[in-house]
Amino acid sequence: MNTNGLDQLYREVILDHHRHPRGRHKLHQVDVEASGLNPSCGDEVTLQLELDGDRIRDVAVDGRGCAVSTASGSILAELIQGLTLDEARRIAELFKKVMHGEDVPDEIDMGDLEALTGVRKFPVRIKCALLPWVTLLNAALDDAGAAREPGGTGGAVGGEAGE
Amino acid sequence: MSVEGKPRRTTGWSGLGDHFPTLGRTINAHRLVYLDTAATAQKPEGVIAAEQEYYRSTNANVHRGIHTLAEEATAAYENCRHRVAGLISAPSAESVVITRNATAAINLVARGLEHTFKAGDEILLTEMEHHANLVPWIMLANRTGIRLRHIPITDEGLLDLDRMTQLLTPRTRLVSLVHVSNVLGTINPVREVAEAAHAAGARILVDAAQSVGHMPVSMEDLGVDMLVFSAHKCYGPMGLGFLAARPEILEEMEPMEGGGEMINEVFLDRATWAEPPLKFEAGTPNVAAAAAFPPALDLLEDLGLDAVRSHERELTDYALDRLGEIDGLVVFGPHDPSLRGGLVAFHDPEVHPHDMATLLDQAGVAVRAGHHCAQPLHRRLGVVATTRASFGVYSTNEDIDALIEAIRFARRYFQS
Numbered sequence: 055m056n057t058n059g060l061d062q063l064y065r066e067v068i069l070d071h072h073r074h075p076r077g078r079h080k081l082h083q084v085d086v087e088a089s090g091l092n093p094s095c096g097d098e099v100t101l102q103l104e105l106d107g108d109r110i111r112d113v114a115v116d117g118r119g120c121a122v123s124t125a126s127g128s129i130l131a132e133l134i135q136g137l138t139l140d141e142a143r144r145i146a147e148l149f150k151k152v153m154h155g156e157d158v159p160d161e162i163d164m165g166d167l168e169a170l171t172g173v174r175k176f177p178v179r180i181k182c183a184l185l186p187w188v189t190l191l192n193a194a195l196d197d198a199g200a201a202r203e204p205g206g207t208g209g210a211v212g213g214e215a216g217e
Numbered sequence: 218m219s220v221e222g223k224p225r226r227t228t229g230w231s232g233l234g235d236h237f238p239t240l241g242r243t244i245n246a247h248r249l250v251y252l253d254t255a256a257t258a259q260k261p262e263g264v265i266a267a268e269q270e271y272y273r274s275t276n277a278n279v280h281r282g283i284h285t286l287a288e289e290a291t292a293a294y295e296n297c298r299h300r301v302a303g304l305i306s307a308p309s310a311e312s313v314v315i316t317r318n319a320t321a322a323i324n325l326v327a328r329g330l331e332h333t334f335k336a337g338d339e340i341l342l343t344e345m346e347h348h349a350n351l352v353p354w355i356m357l358a359n360r361t362g363i364r365l366r367h368i369p370i371t372d373e374g375l376l377d378l379d380r381m382t383q384l385l386t387p388r389t390r391l392v393s394l395v396h397v398s399n400v401l402g403t404i405n406p407v408r409e410v411a412e413a414a415h416a417a418g419a420r421i422l423v424d425a426a427q428s429v430g431h432m433p434v435s436m437e438d439l440g441v442d443m444l445v446f447s448a449h450k451c452y453g454p455m456g457l458g459f460l461a462a463r464p465e466i467l468e469e470m471e472p473m474e475g476g477g478e479m480i481n482e483v484f485l486d487r488a489t490w491a492e493p494p495l496k497f498e499a500g501t502p503n504v505a506a507a508a509a510f511p512p513a514l515d516l517l518e519d520l521g522l523d524a525v526r527s528h529e530r531e532l533t534d535y536a537l538d539r540l541g542e543i544d545g546l547v548v549f550g551p552h553d554p555s556l557r558g559g560l561v562a563f564h565d566p567e568v569h570p571h572d573m574a575t576l577l578d579q580a581g582v583a584v585r586a587g588h589h590c591a592q593p594l595h596r597r598l599g600v601v602a603t604t605r606a607s608f609g610v611y612s613t614n615e616d617i618d619a620l621i622e623a624i625r626f627a628r629r630y631f632q633s
Binding site (some may be wrong): 057058060063064069095096098118119121124176 | 246
């Protein structure tokens with residue numbers, strides 16, 4: 055079988071994150087917690103952040119999802135550790151734009167996230183890739199300080215496919 | 218490809234697939250293997266031609282004009298109602314309300330009977346319902362303070378009828394359940410449930426979205442008061458569904474939408490309603506869809522619904538056998554194919570359903586992945602999502618072989 059198209063979606067780096075997801079540990083303290091749900095498939099993700107002032111000291115990711123959303127959550131855990139909340143939000147916003155068709159700006163190194171751009175060829179899977187990032191944006195990094203508390207409920211991506 | 222254990226049988230009607238234009242498509246350089254009929258069935262040439270012919274030669278509004286086209290349009294629309302009444306042995310053509318789909322039909326009942334419910338009344342549903350038979354009742358409960366109860370399922374995916382007996386009380390006003398589960402495949406013993414419901418003084422509605430067109434379904438034999446289904450799941454066009462109900466229920470129901478066609482007499486400040494079923498059919502309906510549904514029913518009648526049922530049963534039997542060959546795959550629902558409709562949902566601990574569906578699509582195999590609009594059921598099954606293969610009159614054992622081969626490919630791809 056010709057797997058060229060598939061290999062664009064499941065690049066080796068994605069499969070590696072899927073098989074060995076990062077951030078699957080317990081935090082010493084949970085300063086921000088958010089969960090997100092993909093209502094079209096039921097996939098769920100929970101993010102926890104441990105903060106040092108405005109800086110993200112540690113990240114934990116948990117949930118049940120496909121290879122794409124699991125890898126995306128794993129990349130998130132790796133990428134935003136050590137960043138400030140603002141920097142993390144900027145990456146999330148950029149990633150959203152890129153997944154919705156914008157080019158990756160030349161001067162930006164998206165790291166392993168770049169591998170997820172292959173998902174754009176599979177439009178119904180874009181929301182799998184976005185789930186952890188939208189969860190981060192919708193709940194944890196909301197400008198409203200109230201959201202920066204454990205137990206905040208996250209956003210949802212996509213609509214429910216009817217049947 | 219060799220099949221171990223069982224000799225390969227080819228069931229069904231040779232060449233039938235040729236009458237369904239979409240099935241001639243090539244997907245990712247493979248023959249399309251369409252295993253998503255439970256989401257929507259593919260359409261035969263006759264249906265497509267009839268919908269086009271309606272717009273080419275008839276196109277007029279119904280029940281309004283006096284001219285020839287209007288009369289033809291009205292005749293086509295009412296013919297659909299008659300054919301449906303015959304198909305499901307409804308009490309009469311007038312007891313068939315034409316809606317957008319099965320979901321709209323359930324919502325119509327929930328709204329239409331709202332004034333008959335009071336706080337403390339109970340509606341009995343099941344754990345295996347589609348959201349279409351859960352959410353309208355949740356909305357009704359929010360508005361009226363009625364209580365929703367649910368018949369649990371056994372681990373094999375059958376209704377727990379002992380629990381049902383306990384849950385049916387004098388407070389139970391309505392039992393609403395699915396005929397064939399769109400995830401488990403379970404064919405529920407609707408007649409038995411109907412007898413118990415009636416003995417308790419409750420009415421019964423059956424969601425027949427997965428059964429009509431796939432097996433003989435008779436309101437009379439099932440002993441139900443209301444039945445809903447959609448045309449598009451039985452080879453007809455989209456945008457067309459039905460509520461069939463005993464006449465006194467339609468009399469009791471309030472209309473959900475007001476507007477043209479549903480009235481008897483209108484003044485500036487008041488109006489009286491038309492008789493059922495028109496009372497529930499405000500505005501211009503999808504006449505083209507109604508005109509295009511009878512050719513699908515012709516096809517099903519030519520094949521014979523008993524033969525359609527045994528075809529799907531054999532396919533399900535074969536699919537259960539072949540899926541059982543794959544180590545670790547968990548198949549949900551009854552083990553006995555005579556208790557199942559033509560669909561099989563499974564969970565592969567190694568490949569998530571979304572990834573599975575993407576990988577199968579690369580092999581031209583179209584399945585559905587997700588919770589299939591049945592989140593509470595998936596919670597009960599302990600998984601967030603499943604992969605589902607579902608069958609129709611055009612499905613063959615070769616389609617199932619292609620599915621199995623594609624699942625094996627998916628596993629190899631993720632392991633390598």
